[in-house]
Amino acid sequence: MSRRFDLLISGGLLVDGTARPARPADVAAGAGRLTVLPPGSRVEAARVVDARGLVVAPGFIDAHTHSDGVAVLRKDGGDGGDGGDGGDGGDGGRDRELVRASVLQGVTTEICGNCGSSLFPALPERLDAMRAEAAISFGGDVGAYPDFTGFAAAHAAVPRVNHLASLVGHGTLRAGVVGPVDRPVSAAELRTMCELLDRSLSQGAAGLSSGLIYAPGTYADTEELVALAAVAARHGKPYVTHLRDEMSRVEEALEEAVEISRRSGAPLHVSHHKTAGRYAWGRTARTLPRIAELRTGGMDVTCDVYPYTAGSTALAAMLPPWANDGGLAALTARLGDPAARDRMRRAIAEGVAGWENTVGNGGWDRISVACAPRHPETEGRTIAELAAAAAADPLDVAADLLVAERGEVTIISHSMVEEDVRRVLAAPYAMIGSDGVPKPGGRPHPRWAGTFPRVLGRYVRELGLLSLEEAVHKMTRMTAVRFGLAGRGVIRDGAHADLVVFDPATVTDRATFAEPLLPPAGVAAVIVGGAVVVRDGEETDARPGTVLTP
Numbered sequence: 001m002s003r004r005f006d007l008l009i010s011g012g013l014l015v016d017g018t019a020r021p022a023r024p025a026d027v028a029a030g031a032g033r034l035t036v037l038p039p040g041s042r043v044e045a046a047r048v049v050d051a052r053g054l055v056v057a058p059g060f061i062d063a064h065t066h067s068d069g070v071a072v073l074r075k076d077g078g079d080g081g082d083g084g085d086g087g088d089g090g091d092g093g094r095d096r097e098l099v100r101a102s103v104l105q106g107v108t109t110e111i112c113g114n115c116g117s118s119l120f121p122a123l124p125e126r127l128d129a130m131r132a133e134a135a136i137s138f139g140g141d142v143g144a145y146p147d148f149t150g151f152a153a154a155h156a157a158v159p160r161v162n163h164l165a166s167l168v169g170h171g172t173l174r175a176g177v178v179g180p181v182d183r184p185v186s187a188a189e190l191r192t193m194c195e196l197l198d199r200s201l202s203q204g205a206a207g208l209s210s211g212l213i214y215a216p217g218t219y220a221d222t223e224e225l226v227a228l229a230a231v232a233a234r235h236g237k238p239y240v241t242h243l244r245d246e247m248s249r250v251e252e253a254l255e256e257a258v259e260i261s262r263r264s265g266a267p268l269h270v271s272h273h274k275t276a277g278r279y280a281w282g283r284t285a286r287t288l289p290r291i292a293e294l295r296t297g298g299m300d301v302t303c304d305v306y307p308y309t310a311g312s313t314a315l316a317a318m319l320p321p322w323a324n325d326g327g328l329a330a331l332t333a334r335l336g337d338p339a340a341r342d343r344m345r346r347a348i349a350e351g352v353a354g355w356e357n358t359v360g361n362g363g364w365d366r367i368s369v370a371c372a373p374r375h376p377e378t379e380g381r382t383i384a385e386l387a388a389a390a391a392a393d394p395l396d397v398a399a400d401l402l403v404a405e406r407g408e409v410t411i412i413s414h415s416m417v418e419e420d421v422r423r424v425l426a427a428p429y430a431m432i433g434s435d436g437v438p439k440p441g442g443r444p445h446p447r448w449a450g451t452f453p454r455v456l457g458r459y460v461r462e463l464g465l466l467s468l469e470e471a472v473h474k475m476t477r478m479t480a481v482r483f484g485l486a487g488r489g490v491i492r493d494g495a496h497a498d499l500v501v502f503d504p505a506t507v508t509d510r511a512t513f514a515e516p517l518l519p520p521a522g523v524a525a526v527i528v529g530g531a532v533v534v535r536d537g538e539e540t541d542a543r544p545g546t547v548l549t550p
Contacts (some may be wrong), residue, residue: 059108
């Protein structure tokens with residue numbers, strides 16, 4: 001008697017996520033799990049996907065996103081800040097386009113909570129302030145939660161297309177206990193931070209992340225990070241870091257991360273590894289051999305990378321760390337003070353010890369506005385262009401825009417060179433992450449909609465930098481192993497039924513800086529938990545996504 005499955009994908013070329021050579025096979029799904037069958041197997045299935053001429057791969061796992069809040073975004077100011085229910089911020093129009101951009105490119109799992117920024121944890125008395133700050137970062141009310149359980153409950157209340165896992169953000173943890181202030185933590189505060197971290201990791205958070213160019217994470221010293229990373233180590237979970245400097249001091253910053261990993265015992269993962277700014281171009285020729293040397297010596301260290309020469313972040317991050325001391329209200333007050341502005345101008349021109357100084361390493365002509373909700377006419381233009389048009393100093397233009405937008409300005413920084421991007425992509429320990437920032441409005445970086453098809457189209461098919469099997473491995477199994485997602489990122493009997501079916505001859509990104517949410521070409525189907533969520537490039541009504549725990 002033949003077996004009956006919920007879904008059969010027949011006639012495809014199987015690239016199973018392990019980097020082994022592709023082979024013909026049929027793949028069936030039943031009760032959310034996979035069975036690999038010989039080509040042409042005669043089995044019964046409720047639904048059949050014809051994959052002749054197509055590749056069948058594990059669903060892509062995005063190693064680095066900032067998608068913590070987009071699915072629970074509320075615009076009505078309703079409840080949700082204490083772990084209550086959220087709202088589907090993706091209904092209709094451009095917001096729905098924003099939510100679905102990830103899954104349309106084949107991503108079945110997103111890893112959020114990166115760069116030290118998550119929506120949890122915090123002490124109860126800090127939740128209201130955290131919620132207000134999060135609304136600026138994420139473009140609306142996304143809530144703030146006391147722990148991972150509260151965060152997971154908010155997402156469980158809103159039907160998801162794909163899966164989500166979250167790290168614990170060190171910056172959020174610090175602000176949730178100490179506040180957004182520039183000072184060392186006390187011994188008692190550090191114990192509280194460790195307790196909150198331990199609780200969320202026990203509940204299922206995937207690791208600890210830091211963003212050491214961002215306030216308040218930048219105010220932490222190495223000792224604080226070692227103590228917290230040791231908590232992650234006890235759970236067998238990684239320390240994931242946006243280095244303290246990715247520009248002129250990138251090698252020094254990498255060594256700090258290595259020290260934190262060695263002293264704490266936590267595996268190390270370097271976020272969106274790059275050597276950015278004119279003083280650091282080409283330095284991947286030194287950082288990558290250093291990482292390889294560490295791995296040869298037995299250290300568990302990996303990184304992720306996105307296939308673009310531009311990054312994206314908040315405009316406020318272009319200012320010296322002291323400018324953000326005390327949070328948004330304090331920043332706004334300083335920006336209104338001519339003397340404080342002059343001090344910021346000097347800091348950018350002369351540098352500040354220990355500060356990355358993106359503008360000083362590149363220039364205002366490399367910083368373009370991605371999202372300024374109240375001033376859409378600025379979007380797509382560089383700060384230098386806006387300054388020239390207004391016959392004003394660029395720092396004043398940036399400051400005025402931040403004040404007018406109440407801090408809610410996202411930028412794109414054209415700070416890298418292709419040679420470095422290719423080096424990191426080719427590194428055998430580098431996995432793929434979009435670093436997507438799905439914030440409503442404006443012109444988000446096209447990586448949120450194009451990262452994975454871009455790797456397959458440009459760097460596999462056109463340039464031959466990676467084989468198809470290598471690229472899929474970097475998008476799937478490698479990431480699943482790093483974040484402890486058992487049974488994911490691989491096609492084998494019993495694995496979770498998360499799949500993507502694409503045409504290797506046509507798959508490519510179409511998203512651009514001018515039209516950043518255009519869906520890719522060549523993605524035929526996406527399956528999450530055995531349910532077809534994308535068919536012929538169009539989203540279905542299925543909502544099988546869950547919040548994952550390692």
